[in-house]
Amino acid sequence: MDQEVLKQCWFLAGPTAVGKTALSVALAQSIGAEIISMDSMAIYQGMDIGTAKPLPSERGGVTHHMLDILRPHEAYSVSEFVFSAGRIAEDICQRGSVPLFVGGTGLYLRAMLRGIFDGPEADWELRRQLEKDVGQHGKQWLHDELRKVDPETAIRLHPNDVRRIIRAVEVYRLTGVPLSKQQTQQPLDPTQRPVHVYWLDPPREWLHDRINLRVDQMMEQGLLQETKTLLLADPPPSRTARQALGYRELIDHLENGTELDAAVEQIRTGTRQFAKRQHTWFRNLEECTPVAI
Numbered sequence: 001m002d003q004e005v006l007k008q009c010w011f012l013a014g015p016t017a018v019g020k021t022a023l024s025v026a027l028a029q030s031i032g033a034e035i036i037s038m039d040s041m042a043i044y045q046g047m048d049i050g051t052a053k054p055l056p057s058e059r060g061g062v063t064h065h066m067l068d069i070l071r072p073h074e075a076y077s078v079s080e081f082v083f084s085a086g087r088i089a090e091d092i093c094q095r096g097s098v099p100l101f102v103g104g105t106g107l108y109l110r111a112m113l114r115g116i117f118d119g120p121e122a123d124w125e126l127r128r129q130l131e132k133d134v135g136q137h138g139k140q141w142l143h144d145e146l147r148k149v150d151p152e153t154a155i156r157l158h159p160n161d162v163r164r165i166i167r168a169v170e171v172y173r174l175t176g177v178p179l180s181k182q183q184t185q186q187p188l189d190p191t192q193r194p195v196h197v198y199w200l201d202p203p204r205e206w207l208h209d210r211i212n213l214r215v216d217q218m219m220e221q222g223l224l225q226e227t228k229t230l231l232l233a234d235p236p237p238s239r240t241a242r243q244a245l246g247y248r249e250l251i252d253h254l255e256n257g258t259e260l261d262a263a264v265e266q267i268r269t270g271t272r273q274f275a276k277r278q279h280t281w282f283r284n285l286e287e288c289t290p291v292a293i
Contacts, residue, residue, distance in 0.1 A: 001082070001085075001086030001089060001090065001112070002086075002090065003188075003192055005086070005089055005090050005093050005099075006089075006112075006113075006192075006193075006194055007192070007193070007194050007195070008089075008093055008098065008099065008194070009089055009098075009099045009100070009101060009112075009194050009196075010027075010031065010033060010098060010099070010100045010101070010194070010196040010197075011038075011100075011101045011102075011109065011112070011113075011194065011196065011197040011198065011288075012024050012027065012100065012101070012102045012198055012199075012200070013038070013101075013102075013103060013104060013106070013109050013197075013198070013199040013200070013282055013288065014104060014199050014200030014201075014202075014278075014282070015104060015200070015202070015207060015274075015275035015276075015278040015279055015282075016052070016104050016211065016214075016271060016274060016275050016278065017052075017207060017210040017211045017214045017271070017275070018200045018202050018207060018210070018293065019200070019210075019293075020102055020103070020104070020200065021052070021054045021058060021102075022058075023200070024100065024102040025054075025058070025059060025060040025062050026060075027100065028060075028062040028098075028100050029060060029061075029062060031098050031100070032097055032098055033062070033092075033097060033098035033099065033100035034062065034063040034064075034065065034092045034097050034098070034099065034100065035059075035062055035063065035064045035065065035100050035101075035102050036064075036065045036066055036085050036088055036089065036092075036099055036100065036101045036102070037064060037065065037066040037067050037102060037103050038066075038085075038101050038102060038103025038104070038105050038108040038109055038112075039051060039053075039066075039103040039104060039105055039108075040076075040081075040105040040107070040108060041241075041244045041245075042066070042067050042068075042103075043066060043067070043068070043069050043070050043076055044068070044070055044071070044072045044241055044244075045068045045069075045070065045071055045072070046071075046072060046226070046229065046230060046233070047072060047226070047230065047241065047244065047247070048226065049218050049221050049222060049223045049226050050218060050223050050226060050227070050244060050245070050246035050247050051244070051246075052214065052218075053067060053068075054067075065085075065088045066081075066084065066085060066088070069084075071233070071235075072230060072233055072237035072238060072241035073233065073235040073236060073237055073238050073241070074238065075238060075240065076240075078107055078108065078111050078116055079111075079116055081108055081111070082108075082111050082112060082115075082116055085101070085108075085112065086112075089101075104278050106277075106278060106281025106282060106285075107281075109281070109282075109285065109288075110185070110281070110285060113187070113188070113193070113194075113197065113285065113287050114185035114186065114187060114188065115185050116185070117179075117182050117183045117185065119167075119171050119175075119179075119182065120170075120171060120174045120175060122170070123170055123173075123174060126170055126173065126174075127166055127170060130142065130166045130169060130170070131162075131166070131239075134162060134166075139159045139160060139162055140159050142159070142162060142165050142166070142169070143157070143159040143165060145169055146165050146168050146169050149169070149172045149178060150168055150169075150172055150178035150179055150180050152178065152180035153168045153178065153179050153180045154168075156180075156277070156280075158270075158273065158274070158277070160243060160248065160270070161243065162239065162243060163239055163240050163243060167179075187285075187286055187287055188287075193287055194287075197285075197287045197288050197289060198288065198289050198290075198291050199282035199285075199288045199289070199290055199291065200290075200291050200293055201279075201282075201290040201291060201292050201293065202292075202293035203293070206293070207275055208272055211268065211271045211272055211275060212268050214271075215246075215264065215267050215268050215271060218246065219264060223246060223250065224250055224253075224260075227247050227250040227251060227254065228254065230247065231251065231254065231255075245267070245270055245271060245274055246267050246271070249263040249264070249266045249267045249270065250263055250267075252266075
């Protein structure tokens, strides 16, 4: 994305359930913006309840981009997001409006602000072998393998995030250098950065209460049925879609017989843990200004 366009962009990030949707719509209406979603799962069609995708009625007449652009079986990389979102931002600026990036995917936010590390080409044979090993030894085994060679990345990634852990192990085995040592894009000079980069920083207990309430609301709205529909899709959902928070726990219930109440509690716990990791992402980006809730 052109640096002059980047400087015109606004960014609003924050952990899940903090209230980004309502605030972003009000902000967009105030500054004359169009919203570009920074949610790595809201790009998928049919995954609406579990991603808390804003309903048309919640969008306040504000144009939203990067929602429902792929079917759940399709893959999508960070570099593809940066390219597509950058083109959209340029178009918005040409129309005389403001691009407002909104979401909770820290990797997308950092990539927009600092650029990306492309890394080596995918080694599909290695990936298939690692997936086979996970099937034999479990997700924790894979996470332990990553910890041996790249403890910094292992701290950042949850053991359930199999796709990203496989990529991190792959990068190390192909290059001999940990991913954490290669993802070293530095912040732009302050004169080149966008001025308006904010993240919502709520009290922990307040956020936990909102997360628990949101999970209950999602179940009432039909998340279980949405997950069943996702599993019936042809082609079937990708590993990425199946690993999405909220869906993976209910898939375990549907396919492996986990008690529903236990699966729902796992969603609550996993979402709280995810929010903690998001907090770490945003706090460590010096470009971001925290906004206390």
